[in-house]
Amino acid sequence: xxxxYFNKIYILAxxxxxxxxxxPIAYVFLAVFLIAGNWLFFNIFFxxxxxxxxxxxxxxxxxxxxxxxxVTMRLWAEExxxxxxxxxxxxxxxxxxxxxxxFIGGLFFLITALILTLSIPLTISSxxxxxxxxxxxxxxGAIFMGTAYLSLGLFxxxxxxxxxxxxxxxxxxxxxxFFIGNDFVVTTAPQILAPFLKALSLGTxxxxxxxxxxxxxxxxxxxxxxxxxLWLNKSVIESRGWK
Amino acid sequence: MIVIENLKKNIxxxxxxxxxxxxxxxxxxxxxxxxxxxxxxxxxxxxTGFWTPxxxxxxxxxxxxxxxxxxxxxxxxxxxxxxxxYDDMRVYEYLRWIAEVRGIEPNNIITRxxxxxxxxxxxxxxxxxxxxxxxxxxxxVGLAQAIIxxxxxxxxxxxxxxxxxxxxxxxxxxxxxxxxxxxxIFSTHILSEVQATCDRVIIINNGNIVGQGTAxxxxxxxxxxxxxxxxxxxxxxxxxxxxxxxxxxEDIIEKDRETDDIFGxxxxxxxxxxxxxxxxxxxxxxxxxxxxxxxxxxxxxxxFRELTK
Numbered sequence: 001x002x003x004x005y006f007n008k009i010y011i012l013a014x015x016x017x018x019x020x021x022x023x024p025i026a027y028v029f030l031a032v033f034l035i036a037g038n039w040l041f042f043n044i045f046f047x048x049x050x051x052x053x054x055x056x057x058x059x060x061x062x063x064x065x066x067x068x069x070x071v072t073m074r075l076w077a078e079e080x081x082x083x084x085x086x087x088x089x090x091x092x093x094x095x096x097x098x099x100x101x102x103f104i105g106g107l108f109f110l111i112t113a114l115i116l117t118l119s120i121p122l123t124i125s126s127x128x129x130x131x132x133x134x135x136x137x138x139x140x141g142a143i144f145m146g147t148a149y150l151s152l153g154l155f156x157x158x159x160x161x162x163x164x165x166x167x168x169x170x171x172x173x174x175x176x177x178f179f180i181g182n183d184f185v186v187t188t189a190p191q192i193l194a195p196f197l198k199a200l201s202l203g204t205x206x207x208x209x210x211x212x213x214x215x216x217x218x219x220x221x222x223x224x225x226x227x228x229x230l231w232l233n234k235s236v237i238e239s240r241g242w243k
Numbered sequence: 244m245i246v247i248e249n250l251k252k253n254i255x256x257x258x259x260x261x262x263x264x265x266x267x268x269x270x271x272x273x274x275x276x277x278x279x280x281x282x283x284x285x286x287x288x289x290x291t292g293f294w295t296p297x298x299x300x301x302x303x304x305x306x307x308x309x310x311x312x313x314x315x316x317x318x319x320x321x322x323x324x325x326x327x328x329y330d331d332m333r334v335y336e337y338l339r340w341i342a343e344v345r346g347i348e349p350n351n352i353i354t355r356x357x358x359x360x361x362x363x364x365x366x367x368x369x370x371x372x373x374x375x376x377x378x379x380x381x382x383x384v385g386l387a388q389a390i391i392x393x394x395x396x397x398x399x400x401x402x403x404x405x406x407x408x409x410x411x412x413x414x415x416x417x418x419x420x421x422x423x424x425x426x427x428i429f430s431t432h433i434l435s436e437v438q439a440t441c442d443r444v445i446i447i448n449n450g451n452i453v454g455q456g457t458a459x460x461x462x463x464x465x466x467x468x469x470x471x472x473x474x475x476x477x478x479x480x481x482x483x484x485x486x487x488x489x490x491x492x493e494d495i496i497e498k499d500r501e502t503d504d505i506f507g508x509x510x511x512x513x514x515x516x517x518x519x520x521x522x523x524x525x526x527x528x529x530x531x532x533x534x535x536x537x538x539x540x541x542x543x544x545x546x547f548r549e550l551t552k
Contacts (some may be wrong), residue, residue, distance in 0.1 A: 002285065008346075011340070011343045015340055018331075020334065022332065023331050082327050082330070083323065083325045083327035084328065085327075086288070086323045086329040087323055087327050087388075089292075089293055090293050091316060091341075091345070092313050092344070093316075093344065094312075100456075121247075137294050157359065215346065240294065
């Protein structure tokens with residue numbers, strides 16, 4: 001794996017970003033994401049009148065649940081529908097490079113979206129003293145969780161030609177992984193399962209990091225989750241000619 | 244040299260390719276001919292490494308398509324049948340992106356885009372968005388992306404389908420021009436195209452090779468065969484029955500209809516037998532008349548029909 005290898009991934013990722021920003025899609029997604037997030041957050045913020053972003057990061061996983069499937073839905077489904085996949089995979093790149101290119105393209109988009117939310121902590125710190133520890137932790141957690149959603153959504157997009165199915169499938173799958181750690185599910189499920197559900201849930205690990213406690217356990221969890229779905233994605237792409 | 248040995252491909256339960264073996268010499272323009280669904284596109288998908296074969300082997304200059312995929316992909320320019328392009332990009336953006344993925348030196352990219360656009364006649368639309376382009380221009384963009392890295396081998400899947408007659412001639416000339424110093428494999432079901440462009444032809448049907456050689460060789464193989472076209476005025480049913488029961492006629496096709504009792508037939512007599520005299524006598528005897536009569540040697544089209552029946 002030399003410089004050339006990563007350069008190819010970068011070129012592939014660039015194409016995905018061009019795909020977003022050449023059309024109005026990206027701007028619409030970003031606008032909706034920012035307006036919904038800010039509006040919902042500041043509604044509560046001014047009532048509570050506390051200089052904290054905690055409520056925002058309670059909200060964020062739910063907004064991600066819709067934003068990220070919208071980002072990933074077209075990545076493979078559109079290539080399959082239009083047939084460009086045939087041409088993409090006959091370029092001198094490996095299947096891994098293509099998968100990673102798409103993944104990193106999505107990641108850039110996600111990070112752009114998160115950078116644009118920095119207006120919130122800036123506003124709050126001008127109104128009162130904001131404790132930066134949990135904010136930084138939460139942003140880190142948001143990147144990890146968003147990336148996990150991204151790799152899951154990308155994988156689901158590779159299973160279909162239809163963007164809408166990819167979108168809804170990704171929302172459903174992300175919701176399940178997020179929700180299984182919820183207190184409601186954990187208390188109603190049989191007791192033996194409880195620790196597994198908590199350990200598997202994207203939400204539980206996010207809460208840990210968001211508290212400002214960065215535990216290797218959570219990082220390892222996210223990295224394995226991301227890697228697993230990228231690997232599954234690569235396997236799906238690789239198996240195109242086996243049928 | 245491209246060597247294809249005992250290529251087989253199954254998709255699900257269906258066998259798409261049975262046992263395909265052929266070679267393509269360097270610098271050759273090879274026409275890949277066959278009816279729709281014969282396995283042309285499948286063979287091409289395997290050649291370009293998009294699909295893996297069920298069995299068999301493809302090597303290009305000694306490199307295996309599966310094992311040395313990256314090196315092979317670098318040597319090949321490919322235009323898939325449906326000409327898939329990224330519609331949201333501009334022509335210039337698209338070609339630049341392809342050049343980057345293809346690993347063309349950054350300093351050379353602009354010159355390469357210019358020469359390619361010139362060769363494919365894209366100068367006028369270079370700033371346009373791909374989705375605005377007409378079918379003819381899309382095809383040119385598809386060709387441009389296939390040749391931008393100056394590949395040794397060009398694989399074109401039905402490059403002229405869906406174009407109007409002028410565009411077909413243009414694209415054909417372009418292929419001929421590009422193909423002067425490249426190995427080109429292109430598939431088509433248009434026969435005149437093969438005669439006009441190719442050094443050699445392979446005819447494929449139901450996943451098998453059913454004929455190969457130069458266009459001339461193929462017509463010669465079938466050349467001792469003749470076809471007689473005759474237009475007879477007389478009651479349709481009776482004429483047809485007469486022809487059907489006529490000795491030494493192998494095959495009859497009703498070719499055209501002028502009025503209710505004038506029909507043209509294509510007749511294939513048994514090899515080496517001249518049926519013309521007998522035929523005209525029989526028609527006279529029935530008080531019908533022959534309005535047209537001509538004899539031709541088998542053309543490429545007939546060879547194709549014969550082999551892919």
